[in-house]
Every structure is written in structure tokens, then in C-alpha cells.
Amino acid sequence: MKVKLYVIPGSHPAMAARRMLELKGIPYKRVDLMPVISMGVMKALRFPGVTVPGMKIDGRRIQGSRAISRELDKLVPEPPLFPSDPAHRVAVEEAERFGDEDLQHPVRQILWWALRKDASPLRSYSTGARLGVPIGLAVRTAAPIVAMDARVQKASDGNVRRDLAALPGLLQRIDDWIAEEVLNGEQLNAADFQIGASVRLAMTLQDLRPQIEGRPAGELAMRVAPNYPGDAPPVLPSAWLEPLRDRSAAPAT
Ligand SMILES: N[C@@H](CCC(=O)N[C@@H](CS)C(=O)NCC(=O)O)C(=O)O
Numbered sequence: 001m002k003v004k005l006y007v008i009p010g011s012h013p014a015m016a017a018r019r020m021l022e023l024k025g026i027p028y029k030r031v032d033l034m035p036v037i038s039m040g041v042m043k044a045l046r047f048p049g050v051t052v053p054g055m056k057i058d059g060r061r062i063q064g065s066r067a068i069s070r071e072l073d074k075l076v077p078e079p080p081l082f083p084s085d086p087a088h089r090v091a092v093e094e095a096e097r098f099g100d101e102d103l104q105h106p107v108r109q110i111l112w113w114a115l116r117k118d119a120s121p122l123r124s125y126s127t128g129a130r131l132g133v134p135i136g137l138a139v140r141t142a143a144p145i146v147a148m149d150a151r152v153q154k155a156s157d158g159n160v161r162r163d164l165a166a167l168p169g170l171l172q173r174i175d176d177w178i179a180e181e182v183l184n185g186e187q188l189n190a191a192d193f194q195i196g197a198s199v200r201l202a203m204t205l206q207d208l209r210p211q212i213e214g215r216p217a218g219e220l221a222m223r224v225a226p227n228y229p230g231d232a233p234p235v236l237p238s239a240w241l242e243p244l245r246d247r248s249a250a251p252a253t
Contacts, residue, residue: 020193195217
């Protein structure tokens with residue numbers, strides 16, 4: 001079996017896919033793509049959409065972190081990414097959907113907003129990546145790409161401020177799932193990888209890390225991806241971070 005995984009350095013759903021492949025013990029070749037340019041590459045490679053992660057298995061194309069988790073369970077059933085008990089499976093699928101649809105994008109918008117403000121941490125997010133050009137050159141010439149991606153991802157002041165206000169509720173929901181043993185059980189499941197990778201990416205932002213690392217969601221993130229590339233110094237306006245400082249605010253939605 002020949003497996004290729006197309007990623008963008010620092011991408012959280014791509015990290016989820018990488019860690020799931022590792023759990024299954026499936027050897028694969030990682031192909032690192034530059035953001036924005038990745039969209040054209042994915043199109044040229046005839047994936048149905050333009051985002052990463054995309055996976056080729058003996059030429060067959062699977063795109064999206066949730067499609068990948070299901071495909072991996074078909075390819076190599078043990079250890080399973082989804083529980084066999086039907087009720088437990090429904091809960092894990094709902095948590096995975098939340099990770100993909102509700103959590104992934106706010107974290108992406110916050111990161112792009114921060115990188116547009118200060119692009120110097122880009123090099124740290126590219127640690128270990130092979131982009132086909134020297135990393136230093138890629139990082140030095142990245143400003144237009146960062147500006148374009150921040151626009152594509154709608155990482156505006158208003159959206160990012162709203163994302164930060166919603167984050168405590170999202171983190172609380174994750175903590176609750178951990179308490180209910182839907183997440184962070186003995187064996188990591190697809191939702192753990194999906195959610196843990198997003199929380200772990202959020203923790204690469206020094207603005208957010210202190211509010212996350214001490215809570216169950218932070219522990220799950222460190223278990224899912226102990227070595228996540230990237231470290232962004234504080235850059236978010238202090239007033240925007242206020243909702244995160246008040247742990248009693250913003251009940252889960
Ligand atoms: N929710 C999908 C979408 C993934 C997604 O949007 N990936 C981003 C990277 S995190 C992407 O490909 N962005 C293109 C770009 O930034 O140029 C998934 O989990 O696979």
C-alpha cells in the first residue's frame with residue numbers, strides 16, 4: 001500500500017490525519033504545501049476540493065480529516081478510531097463533527113490574524129517541513145500569502161474577537177466530553193485526534209496557552225500531539241482575551 005498525505009505545515013486537521021496514520025502504523029509520505037498555493041496544487045492533483053489534508057492511497061483520493069478517519073478504520077481496523085458500541089459511536093461522531101465544524105475554523109482564523117500581525121513565528125510553524133524551497137526564503141517571501149490567506153479565511157478583527165469570546169464555551173464542551181469519557185479515554189479515538197489537534201494549535205499561541213494548558217482539554221491536546229511545531233508570541237489585544245480570563249463566562253453552546 002502506497003500512502004501520500006498532502007499537508008500545510010502547522011495545519012491542525014493535517015496533524016490529526018498524521019497522528020491517526022501513526023496510530024494505525026501505516027507508513028506514508030508527507031507532502032508539504034505552501035498555504036494558498038496548496039489550493040491550486042490540490043486542484044491540479046484532482047482532489048474533489050482544495051483543502052488539506054488530502055490522502056492518496058494507491059492513487060485513490062480521500063480528502064478531509066473526517067473522511068480520512070473513516071478510511072483509515074476501513075484500511076486497518078485495529079486499533080479502532082470509532083467505538084463499536086452504537087451509542088458511544090454516535091457520541092464520538094458528534095464530538096468529531098464539532099471538532100471539524102465548530103472548533104477548527106475559529107482556531108484557524110485566530111492563527112491567521114496573529115500571523116498577519118507578526119509573521120516572524122512562521123518559521124517555527126514550518127519546522128520539519130520540506131516546501132521545495134529553503135524555509136528561510138519561503139518565510140521571507142510569505143507576507144502576501146499570509147495576507148491573502150487571512151482574507152480567504154475571513155480572519156477579520158470582528159470575527160477573531162467573536163472567536164475568542166466563544167472559545168471558553170468550546171473548551172468547556174471539550175472538558176465536559178472528557179468528564180463523560182467520550183474523549184481522552186484509554187484509547188484515543190477519531191474525535192480526540194480532531195479536537196486535540198485544534199486545541200494543540202491554539203496552544204502554540206502564547207496569548208492562549210496559559211488559559212488552556214491547565215485544563216482537561218489542554219491535557220488531551222498534549223497527548224494527541226506532544227510535538228506540535230509553532231510558537232507565536234503575544235499579539236492579540238488584551239481586551240479581546242478578557243473572556244478567556246473569566247472561567248465562569250460563556251456557557252457551552
Ligand atoms: N474541515 C476540513 C477543511 C480543512 C481546511 O480548511 N484546511 C486548511 C488548512 S488548516 C486548508 O487547506 N487551507 C488552505 C489554505 O490555507 O490555503 C478538514 O478537516 O479536512
